[in-house]
Amino acid sequence: MSAAPSSQPEPASPSAPVPAPLPDTLDVSARVPLLALFLSAAGWLLIGSVFALIASIKFHAPGFLAGSGWLTYGRIYPVSTNLFLYGFCVQAGLGVALWLLGRLGQTTLAQLWLVGVGGFLWNLGVIAGVLGVLDRASTGFEHLEMPGYAAMIMFLGYVLLALCGVLTFHQRKLRELYASQWFLFTALFWFPWIYSTANLLLVTFPVRGVVQSILDWWYSQNLQVVWLGLVGLAIVFYFIPKLSDRELHSRYLAVLVFWMLVLLGPWGGIPNSAPVPAWLPVASTISAVLLVTALIAVALNVYRTIGCVALAAPGNPSLSFTLFAVAAFIIAGLMRAFGGLLDSTQELQFTWFATARSQLHACGFFAMAVFGAVYWILPRIIGLEFPWPKLVRAHFWVAAVGITLLVLPLAIGGIVQALQLQKPNIPFTTIANTGLTFLRVSTIGDLLLLCGHLIFLGNLISLALKFYSVPARAAYMAATADLFKTVEAKS
């Protein structure tokens, strides 16, 4: 291997016995499939945020691009959320998860062809699903809009990707488990369970009446809170100690967070005014409030690990991303708990406040954690530093300001709207337009996020180009061409 990774020997698990120096092959072997996963995730992220921006602009001028059906708000908005969730979050999350499972188990990724084929199928499914939604084949269930045929392809792709993760986990050399492995191993199984249940009971053999909505809420909650939470927190618990060069404060607190998340997380997400038996929204609120203990445990663990000094001035951009993710995770969780608790007139859940909360969780927590991880992982598996390190920093600041400008106006606007909705003498058009004033500020946030995602993709592409321009390229390609042909074609 000509391009040797620059990774120094690193202890996989601070609390575990100090492992032997890592063989170079660990990082190098998986470079092409992982790079392909990250590049296609970044591509979907960019395309998704273009759709999100168009959807946002429609609030400035309702007539904008209103002439053709496939560009109507009700189609491009779900496309933007689906591209973000499935194109970016799940794909990039899986990429990071596979790398972490290999690294923490001190082993190479097992059966790399699974990653290539799985990634290809997953992306094929995303393309089919997005085209389906644009061509009015949406299932009508939020976060599960992609039609059945696309879901089937994606499911298959996920299973192959997860299989690689499970096999890697199984062949780990370091038997003792680090906290992040708990999160990741569980996440691998979690998605196929919920995705198949939701698709079978909503699309293939639909249940009757409002049970459909309950199932959809259950699925959304499991995907957004539990799956994104598991993978995002695995990243946090690995990278915070790693990047600040300290040991994780408490392994037990991390395990507590794990059990809180898997035991309480799925019992949420049903809004207060839903026309369902009353115990369902009550259970949701209770679960959201109890999850506050998990938030406290995360905050405590991170703070005790990293200390005040590094918290104020993180030296590494990846650490900045991860710390931002932790803050967003905690704030979004508090918004979920207190939004449900204080919403006695059941109006807040319908406003932009709910959008702000889920955006903060998805973009502020999960995406930022993944950015930080990818910026750390890629130089190591490729063996080169990013050509323009300043652009990595720039991405952090653009994304951080963008998320703040996206979430803050929406949250405030939502509260104002909820207060107005309680007064029946204020006409609804007035309320809608009040909300729009805030939404229009948040469009700037959308625009900045788009810029951030452009920088992200640019950084990844520049690194890939730098890598492939290395003279050893030809030799490397010849050695692995038959193995990675499918993946190469995509990237």
Add this chain to the structure above:
Amino acid sequence: MNYGPLLFLGAFFALAASWFGFVLTPQIQLGQLQQTNTVPAGVIYPLGRPGFAREGLEVYRANGCAYCHSQQVGQTGTTCNVVLDQPGTNPPALIEAILKVVPLESQSRARELLTGLPKPVLEGLGKEAADAAAKTLSVDGAKASVWIVPAGPDIARGWAKRRTVAEDFLFDSPVMLGARRIGPDLANVGVRLPDARWHLRHLYAPRAEVKGSVMPPYGFLFERRRIERARSPDALDLPPVAAPEPGYEIVPTREARALAAYLVSLQADAPLFVAPLTVPAPVTPEGTNAAPGSAAATNALATNSPAR
């Protein structure tokens, strides 16, 4: 616990628990839900949507209307109104009784209450207080009844008469309750706006019908045609701001008409056991048999109105 299989079992148990709670239990509770009867009329509810409205549900789904419109009306509680139905034979005694239960300053104000019955005398009471007041008012043949009135900001806004319940969506698939109110709630829009032609005009040019509307126009559901011999009977009667140039007409496609039929069919206001409310006895206009108040565009829609 450092073993994969144990971790797997633990996670499986956690997810299975939530599956039992949030998938299986609701399915047992609601999955076999049957039609119910309205209270007290005893009419079967809900009736399935007519075929054309069901086609409209597909248009609603395909174009993602549910991302801006919820179909769930909330209710914070139920209050009682005391309504005076008949004055009876002894007005002075009744006025005295009214003064006992209603804080009025003079007898003349109480006398005003006796004109134009039935009329609410007291509003927003609890059940016991309302029953007691109704009893006090029932002197010498006077009749007072207690009306159940759902309360809450959504209902005060006039979006619905009661909260939405599981029965309202019994025959819909997919059920699209919506999560945001970028636009108004639509659970009961067919009662508020029963005219399918209004919905068509509104879909084509929202701002021409509702000032300050933020809804995008759905021009792609309509056809702009040159008028050949005579104007199509389906062509929209648009206000001047939205009208096409002379010689042209705007004709709704089948999709648009189906969507309008679906919107008109959204009428979740039947009084049910789970969501009680009192509705006034039907006042049939003399000499006609017509259903009250509805100017629906097709025959199918009228059959769908829940009994009132």
